[in-house]
Amino acid sequence: MSKRTEKTIVDIAEELQLSVSTVSRALNDHPNISARTKERVKKVAKKLGYRPNALAAGLRNNKSKTIGLIVPRISMFFPATISTIIQNKLQEFGYNLIICQSNDSYEQEVALANTLYSARVDGLVVSTTLYTTDFSHFDVFRNNNIPLVFFDRVPKDYNVKVIKGDDYRGGYVATTHLAEKGCKDIVHISGPLTCCLYSDRVAGYKAALQEQGLPFKKSRIFYQELTRENAWQTCEKIFGQQPYPDGIFAANDTTAITIIEYCRKHGLRVPEDVKIVGYSNDPRTEIVTPSISSIDQYPGMMGERVVAVLMELINGRQSAEPRYSQEIIPIQLIERQSSAGKSKTGKKKLTLS
Amino acid sequence: MSKRTEKTIVDIAEELQLSVSTVSRALNDHPNISARTKERVKKVAKKLGYRPNALAAGLRNNKSKTIGLIVPRISMFFPATISTIIQNKLQEFGYNLIICQSNDSYEQEVALANTLYSARVDGLVVSTTLYTTDFSHFDVFRNNNIPLVFFDRVPKDYNVKVIKGDDYRGGYVATTHLAEKGCKDIVHISGPLTCCLYSDRVAGYKAALQEQGLPFKKSRIFYQELTRENAWQTCEKIFGQQPYPDGIFAANDTTAITIIEYCRKHGLRVPEDVKIVGYSNDPRTEIVTPSISSIDQYPGMMGERVVAVLMELINGRQSAEPRYSQEIIPIQLIERQSSAGKSKTGKKKLTLS
DNA sequence: TAAATTAATGCAAACGTTTGCAATAATCCA
DNA sequence: TGGATTATTGCAAACGTTTGCATTAATTTA
Known part of the structure; x- marks a missing residue:
């Protein structure tokens, strides 16, 4: 039955009594082919339901x-x-x-x-x-x-x-922002250092701390795959003992969101008790309550x-x-409620007009 | 310079003084090839950095x-x-x-x-x-x-x-759920009817209304592309005049989320004043406040x-x-706060253990 | 009108595989 | 030991294009 149903340029060539090269050139609008021939070829191609074989062309062209x-x-x-x-x-x-x-x-x-x-x-x-x-x-x-x-x-x-x-800058801006909002003890939840992304953000975090005259403590950085589950566990660690931090810079938004959920569940007020900044400006940061400040990466x-x-x-x-x-x-800090100053409620940027 | 750097099976064949067919078969573990030959071929292949050309194979095999x-x-x-x-x-x-x-x-x-x-x-x-x-x-x-x-x-x-x-069932279950929670006037925000998905959900919605003894009004269904912007506009229409509905079944979660935002902004209480069910069980439904009941589609x-x-x-x-x-x-209704009964606070399913 | 130029088409090889069939080498059995 | 069987290997065509070069047809020029 339907053994050989695929039409090729040789079918077109046969039908028109042309050579395959002419057909090929006609289909590719080669300048040497007369307008009349091109037209005839294309018409028959359509009639036969011809579909170019990209594999063959790719093999021949090496692309x-x-x-x-x-x-x-x-x-x-x-x-x-x-x-x-x-x-x-x-x-x-x-x-x-x-x-x-x-x-x-x-x-x-x-x-x-x-x-x-x-x-x-x-x-x-x-x-x-x-x-x-x-x-x-x-x-x-x-x-x-x-x-x-x-x-x-x-x-x-x-x-x-x-x-x-600009991950260095992202880490720097996020941390500086928290410090400027009054945070004195800023925890950073980072991804694994094998990924340069995170080492840069950490570097920015450290630089900002120093510039703000805040002490850097090794124990205040956590390295982990930034999943929901890990974030929750880390929260348990962080809030498992005093003193609680008053700011958290999370290296992604999934983590930031989970922190919010943890705080809500445990009666910690954001941003009053702890301020939070995430990373990536995931749209979810906008719909959670309180909305989360985050670093937009364009x-x-x-x-x-x-x-x-x-x-x-x-x-x-x-x-x-x-x-x-x-x-x-470049990156840009998007300020939302999670890091608002204690006095103000924080400006909420609504994307809707 | 580097003209012909790509190694092929013929390079392997030459190096080993074998035919290309033998090499090809050896690489594909053809049973007719001796173990010794296979080993030699594979070794040289690795040595030369040979990479099969999927285009050529695809052309030949027609797959x-x-x-x-x-x-x-x-x-x-x-x-x-x-x-x-x-x-x-x-x-x-x-x-x-x-x-x-x-x-x-x-x-x-x-x-x-x-x-x-x-x-x-x-x-x-x-x-x-x-x-x-x-x-x-x-x-x-x-x-x-x-x-x-x-x-x-x-x-x-x-x-x-x-x-x-099971979109019919999804529409049916969502609507029935709202009715059982006490809603008497349920609006449905649907996608365009050209898409069978939505016509099925609408059918389920209608069936549920009838079964619950609620009147079906054409003006209570809105057809639109289910974007954030459209959802907001439709909210303005819906709440632009009395009577307000006491239940909304949104055919996707983006819409449901936007409704929540609209209600929050306009002081409408969810679920007390209006109950909402979305569709798809997008993870965002869980992090928004109140969390949104939705239809999981597995x-x-x-x-x-x-x-x-x-x-x-x-x-x-x-x-x-x-x-x-x-x-x-199959589909499954995930009940969350947005459609909780007036008395209860509604059970919130937390994915975290 | 013949030679020269230009336009249009055709021939055949090539791209890198796979595979039916033929050919050879190795092994077996009586 | 020789014929038969089995295990390996090789030949060559095929997959559907594209393209350099050769060829033919059409047009121009002197």
Whole structure:
């Protein structure tokens, strides 16, 4: 029965008594082909329901018109937002995007890098695992001059194009803000230090403390994977013994939200007893009560820069370009109730008009 | 300089003085190849840094080991969760996933279907646009026996594999719940009726009203794209004139959350003055105050069924299988504060242990 | 009108695999 | 020990495109 249903350019060629090369060129609007021929070819192509085979073209051209993306997980606000932007932007350039999630597993990340290479993606965009410290699985891309861009969670000491947030500044601004609101004992809940993101924020936190004349105590930083469960446990640790901190800078919003819930449950008033600042400006920070101050990372800008750099790399003179460069996207503190001064109720920015 | 850096199986063959066929078979663990040869081949492959070219293999085999996914947007909770599950599950089966978002634009959906076909995906999974009523852009897949599975937002009158939530029941359960809690005047904020999802929920809503002996009024249903902005406007309409409803069934959680915000701003007490039920059990419903009752759609189950059906289609005797079948995933009402009875405070389900 | 130029089309190889079939090498059995 | 069986390996075509170069057709020029 239906053995060979797929139409190819040779079917078109036969039908029109043309050579396949002419058909191919006609479909690609090659200047050497007469207008009449192009028209005839396209008409028959439509009639036969011809669909180009991207695999064949990709094999021949050595390019797949496909970009790979590896992120920890697409269900988290920040990577999800960026993925969306990257996807939509790439579409404009005629590129497909293969979105993959490493689930924060190093092994999966390695496996994904390999399959994406095998798929001969024309470029790779990565935000690494929390635990990736060896980046050699990306060597294939570097060595074969396949555009490689890292964002947000970027490598240390690995020469590639990097687009990251200003995490040092983020940590600094958040901490300074808490201090200015009167906090004297500021706890920081950080992610694992293997991830440069967090070490930068910690550095900003320390710098701010010093500048504010507040003592830095090692015991006032907690390092953990920033999940809901861990946040809750850490709260139990923090509020398990006196003295309680009067400010908490959480390195992500899930943690900040969980702190709010913990405080509510245990009768701690936010911001009166303890002030809180989160990170990423996840929309959830706005709907929780009290709403949470957070550091906005301009995901839109970051996503657009990622695509821009990638396209430059793909189209540009790749040998000329420096293989390494670092671009820093600014951050901005969004003040909400959770860190409002004791006197005022704090201004609530409503996104609705 | 670095002209031809990519190693192929012919490089391996040359190095070992073997034929390419032997090398190919060795790499694929073909039984006819001696253990010794396999070992030698694999060793040299590793040494040379050989990476299989999936494009070439795909072209030859007429299969790409890649699945396409089209969803409205991956930044929404429900599609995001399902995408994650599908991705991770497919990975186990050795399939790649190309995630694409239509941004709820029919034109984009059509374009995506075409490119994914060109990419020769081995299967396509779709949750359609709100406005897709013509499904002919998927004909190529049907006609060429490429597994095609729809979920959540599924077509009407288009013979394919369908996995959907029990939206009729969802509408019914939500409405009945509100009625049982004492609501006499229940407004329903629905999505556009072009999407079967919403028409089913509306049907459930009507059925419940009737069963509860409550009158159905056309003016008590609002049809709109379920965005934050629209929700706010609709609130202004609803509470712009008396009588106020005492219950609102919102067809998604973004809407439900916005209603809460509106009520808070305007001094309406939830659940005392008006009770609210949302849809999808978005995690945000849990962190907002008051927390929002919602209909859980078991995204995990749905995602797993999607992949299961897809794999059956890919591996199974596809001619035997009926091309059409519909599977319905159950729903469950999660009761929270927003619909608690006047006397009780309502039980709050905390996910934390 | 013939030679020269330009426009349009065709030939055939190449991209890197896989696989049916043929061929060879190794092993077995009587 | 020789024929038969089995275990390995190789040949060559095929998958559907694209493209450099050669060829033919159409047009221009002298």
